[in-house]
Structure formats: structure tokens, C-alpha cells
Amino acid sequence: MDTTETRTSVARSGGSTDPFLNLRDPAKRLGPDGKPAVSRRAPIWEDVPDEKWNDWRWQLSNRVNTLEELERVLNLTEDEREGLSAPDKFRVDITPYFASLIDPDDPNDPIRLQVIPKGQELRAFTGMMEDSLAEDRHSPVPGLVHRYPDRVLMLVTTQCATYCRYCTRSRIVGDPSQNFNRAEHEAQLDYIRRTPQIRDVLISGGDGLTLAPKLLESVMRGLREIPHVEIVRIGSRVPVFLPQRVDEELCEMLAKYHPIWMNLHFNHPNEITPEVARAADMLTRAGVPLGNQSVLLAGVNDCVHIQRDLVHRLVENRIRPYYLYQCDLVEGAGHFRTPVGKGIEILEGLRGHTSGYAVPMYIVDAPGGGGKIPVMPNYLISYSDHKVVLRNYEGYITTYEEPTTYTPHDSASCAYCRSPRPEPGQEGITGLLDGKKMWIEPAGFELTHARGNVEAHRLQDPSKWVAYGIGAIEGRAGAPLPVLEAGGAGSGEVPGRGEAGGGAAAPEYGPGEEPRPAEGMPSGTANHELL
Numbered sequence: 080m081d082t083t084e085t086r087t088s089v090a091r092s093g094g095s096t097d098p099f100l101n102l103r104d105p106a107k108r109l110g111p112d113g114k115p116a117v118s119r120r121a122p123i124w125e126d127v128p129d130e131k132w133n134d135w136r137w138q139l140s141n142r143v144n145t146l147e148e149l150e151r152v153l154n155l156t157e158d159e160r161e162g163l164s165a166p167d168k169f170r171v172d173i174t175p176y177f178a179s180l181i182d183p184d185d186p187n188d189p190i191r192l193q194v195i196p197k198g199q200e201l202r203a204f205t206g207m208m209e210d211s212l213a214e215d216r217h218s219p220v221p222g223l224v225h226r227y228p229d230r231v232l233m234l235v236t237t238q239c240a241t242y243c244r245y246c247t248r249s250r251i252v253g254d255p256s257q258n259f260n261r262a263e264h265e266a267q268l269d270y271i272r273r274t275p276q277i278r279d280v281l282i283s284g285g286d287g288l289t290l291a292p293k294l295l296e297s298v299m300r301g302l303r304e305i306p307h308v309e310i311v312r313i314g315s316r317v318p319v320f321l322p323q324r325v326d327e328e329l330c331e332m333l334a335k336y337h338p339i340w341m342n343l344h345f346n347h348p349n350e351i352t353p354e355v356a357r358a359a360d361m362l363t364r365a366g367v368p369l370g371n372q373s374v375l376l377a378g379v380n381d382c383v384h385i386q387r388d389l390v391h392r393l394v395e396n397r398i399r400p401y402y403l404y405q406c407d408l409v410e411g412a413g414h415f416r417t418p419v420g421k422g423i424e425i426l427e428g429l430r431g432h433t434s435g436y437a438v439p440m441y442i443v444d445a446p447g448g449g450g451k452i453p454v455m456p457n458y459l460i461s462y463s464d465h466k467v468v469l470r471n472y473e474g475y476i477t478t479y480e481e482p483t484t485y486t487p488h489d490s491a492s493c494a495y496c497r498s499p500r501p502e503p504g505q506e507g508i509t510g511l512l513d514g515k516k517m518w519i520e521p522a523g524f525e526l527t528h529a530r531g532n533v534e535a536h537r538l539q540d541p542s543k544w545v546a547y548g549i550g551a552i553e554g555r556a557g558a559p560l561p562v563l564e565a566g567g568a569g570s571g572e573v574p575g576r577g578e579a580g581g582g583a584a585a586p587e588y589g590p591g592e593e594p595r596p597a598e599g600m601p602s603g604t605a606n607h608e609l610l
């Protein structure tokens with residue numbers, strides 16, 4: 080609804096005193112006919128009765144997927160014809176509701192780019208991988224990804240309401256013959272039951288909200304019967320592609336299994352329609368806090384102004400921007416990728432300029448399965464033993480004086496510190512700061528691989544996540560890099576790395592013994608005067 084429409088709605092309510100009609104609430108917006116606002120329908124569906132159009136089952140069974148059908152909805156480009164004609168492409172399927180949001184004559188429509196394949200997606204690129212997050216390597220049972228100590232990703236289905244061309248899980252998503260069923264759900268639940276450190280379960284897929292309602296409820300119930308599962312999160316794009324699915328029945332079912340959180344997936348303000356506003360309102364009223372995860376996509380939302388409008392429309396609907404993901408190195412996504420600098424620029428354009436609630440965290444999901452890595456613009460410029468140098472969103476630089484009297488936390492008398500850690504590996508970076516360690520290596524790293532041989536560490540299972548290397552430096556293209564044995568056998572092939580490689584000499588000091596700059600020597604600190 081544009082401003083003129085809002086004004087007309089406000090004018091229409093003029094004079095009515097009771098009850099108060101809140102026309103600023105996007106879930107209550109009215110259309111020109113005075114009825115709840117609806118979004119546009121493509122001409123081919125104009126005659127579909129409302130009961131059918133608003134029925135999620137009708138939307139699902141009338142999805143468009145062939146060149147012939149899409150031709151009746153959009154004016155297709157040559158590139159799209161090539162993409163739609165490719166035999167082995169990632170599945171195409173679009174709900175009539177979502178397809179109707181596309182401007183049929185705009186080849187660069189941001190919704191269109193996300194769901195209509197282009198010939199370009201068939202092209203390989205340097206660094207491309209099939210399973211770029213190495214999820215299969217972190218799967219103890221099919222469909223369960225256990226990467227972090229206290230939480231798991233539970234893939235309950237391979238089906239979605241509509242398919243995104245840049246899908247990070249395109250290796251498994253979309254194929255109806257590869258779906259997960261009750262037996263797999265039972266195996267997943269069984270793993271969670273046997274793993275008491277799991278306190279947070281993320282239901283994803285595919286899209287869990289496309290499961291048959293009974294099956295979805297049996298998964299929810301199965302999880303809620305496990306006492307150590309504290310929160311359940313659902314990651315879903317159904318409210319975006321198929322807001323009709325969010326009905327009273329779904330909300331009542333979910334509310335039985337609280338605490339439940341939900342992350343949605345909007346990439347562009349055009350996706351936030353009156354139907355979406357009502358669906359989000361219903362979920363929020365059912366007590367489900369809503370977040371949003373976007374993917375930074377070239378041509379779709381690689382613009383600070385689009386992103387600012389998107390996050391404003393989200394918070395207006397009580398959806399909290401959670402993550403903005405850098406596009407993964409996945410097959411089919413090459414033409415969507417942006418430099419990381421673009422994401423940093425967007426974050427700088429949001430932080431401070433708009434509500435903190437509206438600012439997502441910018442994440443690069445580590446290729447090879449290291450998990451999510453936040454990327455922040457630089458606000459902490461420097462610090463000494465007593466002063467921190469900071470800059471604000473305008474470029475204003477200031478200092479924060481550290482306290483001179485700070486009694487360190489007494490971990491010996493702190494009950495939280497003394498309670499046993501549920502799993503190892505939580506010391507993290509503090510060992511480095513304490514001077515107990517000079518570096519951190521994954522468990523077993525030193526035993527099996529020459530120190531510093533980063534390639535050998537990363538390539539333990541070359542079949543799963545070696546970059547294809549298309550267009551890579553001559554001599555390395557396509558071939559996995561050699562995995563070094565302890566003692567440096569074969570290490571000559573990776574020159575300049577590690578002790579055995581004959582490159583840099585081993586340091587003469589041990590962990591915690593690194594030399595300090597002598598008194599009066601420059602320490603390399605910038606912003607000298609401020610410090």
C-alpha cells in the first residue's frame with residue numbers, strides 16, 4: 080500500500096470514534112474497496128474463486144514450473160528460456176500467489192530473479208562446491224546436522240513451497256524421491272534424545288511448514304517429549320511464498336509446543352504484502368517471536384537503500400532482522416554473489432542510521448563447515464591498556480577510558496564457573512589472552528598434519544567440499560590439494576607452509592613466550608596521539 084492509499088484509509092475511518100481502528104498496523108490495512116488489502120493476482124488467475132486462492136493446498140497443487148506455464152504469466156527473456164529448458168536444473172516450482180508479485184515486463188524484478196532460473200545458473204565458478212557448508216560431513220544421522228555444541232539443525236523434509244535459485248542445500252532439496260519420512264524423523268529424535276547437551280533444535284529442510292499438518296505435529300511433539308530440548312526454532316520461507324498456510328489451526332498447534340521461535344526469509348521489500356502482514360501478526364499473537372534471515376543477492380538486494388526499506392518493513396511487522404548472509408559458494412549461485420565489502424557497506428549504512436532492532440548481523444557461513452562467522456564494520460579502532468578508540472556511524476572518533484579499579488571476576492567463588500562444562504572446547508580464545516597458548520588448533524590437528532598446513536586440515540574429506548577450482552591457478556585446477564602426512568611427507572607440494580615445508584623457520588619461542596617490544600620501541604599502534 081502506498082502513501083495515497085494509507086491516506087484514503089485514514090480518511091475513511093475519520094469520524095469513527097469507537098472502537099479505535101489502528102491503520103498504521105500493516106496487518107489491518109484496507110484495500111480501495113474497504114476490505115482487507117490483498118496483493119495483485121496475475122491475469123491468468125483472476126477468475127479463481129477467493130476460497131481456492133486463499134487455500135494453501137490449492138496454491139501448492141497449482142504451482143507453476145514449466146516454460147509453457149510461465150510464459151502465460153511473464154514475458155520470458157532468452158536467458159530464462161535457456162534456464163527453464165535445461166534438463167538437470169534445480170527444481171522450479173512457484174506458488175501462483177508468489178508468481179503474481181512479479182512484474183511480468185521487468186526482467187530484473189527482484190522476486191523474479193530469485194525463483195526463475197537463468198542460463199547463467201548452469202555456469203561454474205571458482206570455489207564452487209556442492210555442499211559448501213560441509214553439512215553432510217557433520218551429519219550423525221540422515222538429515223541432522225550437529226555442528227555446534229548445544230544445538231542441531233533438523234532437516235525434516237526436502238520439499239519447499241517455492242524453490243530459490245541460490246538455495247544452499249540444492250544438493251538435497253526439491254527431489255521428491257529423496258524425502259525424509261517418519262523413520263528418519265524417529266532416528267533424528269533418537270539422536271537428540273541420546274545427546275543431552277542439545278538444548279536448541281532448528282527445524283528446517285526444505286521447509287518444515289510444507290509437511291502434512293499431522294506429520295509436523297508429530298515432530299513437534301517428539302521434540303517436546305525430550306526434557307533437555309529447551310527451545311525449538313522453525314526456519315521457514317512458507318510465510319513468504321504461501322502466507323495462506325499460516326492459519327488458525329497451525330497457530331494453535333504451534334502454541335501447544337512453546338517455547339517456539341521462528342525465522343522467516345525475506346530478501347526484498349516487495350515480498351512483504353498485506354497477506355504476509357496478517358500471517359506474521361497471527362504467528363506473533365500465537366506467541367512465536369519472529370526473526371528474518373536474508374541472503375545478500377546481486378541484483379536483488381545489494382543496495383543499502385533496498386536493505387534499509389526491507390528492515391523497516393520487517394520491524395513494522397514485528398519481525399526482527401536476525402542475519403544477513405553472504406551468498407554461499409554453492410552450485411547455481413554464481414551470478415548472485417557479491418563481494419564481502421558490499422555486506423560491510425550495507426551494515427555501515429544501517430548501524431546508527433536506523434533502529435538497532437532493524438540491524439541484522441552480517442554472516443559468512445564458513446566454507447567447509449566452520450559455522451557462522453560475523454563480519455562487522457570497524458567501530459573499534461584501537462586500544463591500549465587504558466583507552467579504547469571508537470568511531471561512530473558518522474565517522475566521529477572518540478575514546479572510552481578503561482576503569483583503573485576493576486576487581487576481576489572471582490571464578491573460584493562463582494557457582495556458574497564451577498559447574499562442569501557440558502562439553503570441551505568452550506575455552507575458545509581466552510587461552511590466547513591468558514598467555515596459556517599461542518595458537519589454537521582443532522583436536523588431533525597436530526598429530527595428523529604438519530602444523531600450518533591449512534590445506535591439509537581443510538581437505539580431510541576431499542570428496543565433500545573441495546572447491547571445484549574452475550578457473551583456478553594453473554596446475555591446481557580441479558585436483559584436490561595433497562593431504563600431508565605427519566612428518567611432512569609430500570609437503571614439498573605446498574611450498575612455504577609449515578615447518579616441514581622448508582619455508583618459514585619454526586619460532587624459537589614456545590607458547591606464551593612471544594617477545595614483547597622493548598621499552599621505547601615502536602609497538603606499531605595506530606592513533607598514537609589518542610592513546
Ligand SMILES: *Cc1c(COP(=O)(O)O)cnc(C)c1O
Pocket residue numbers: 224225226227230231232281451
Ligand atoms: C545456522 C545453523 C545453526 C544455528 O545457528 P545460530 O547462530 O544459533 O542461529 C545451527 N546449526 C547449523 C548446522 C546451522 O547451519
Ligand code: SF4
Pocket residue numbers: 238239241242243245246247248249252284285286316
Ligand atoms: S526455501 Fe530455503 S530450503 Fe527451500 S529452496 Fe529456498 S533457500 Fe532452499
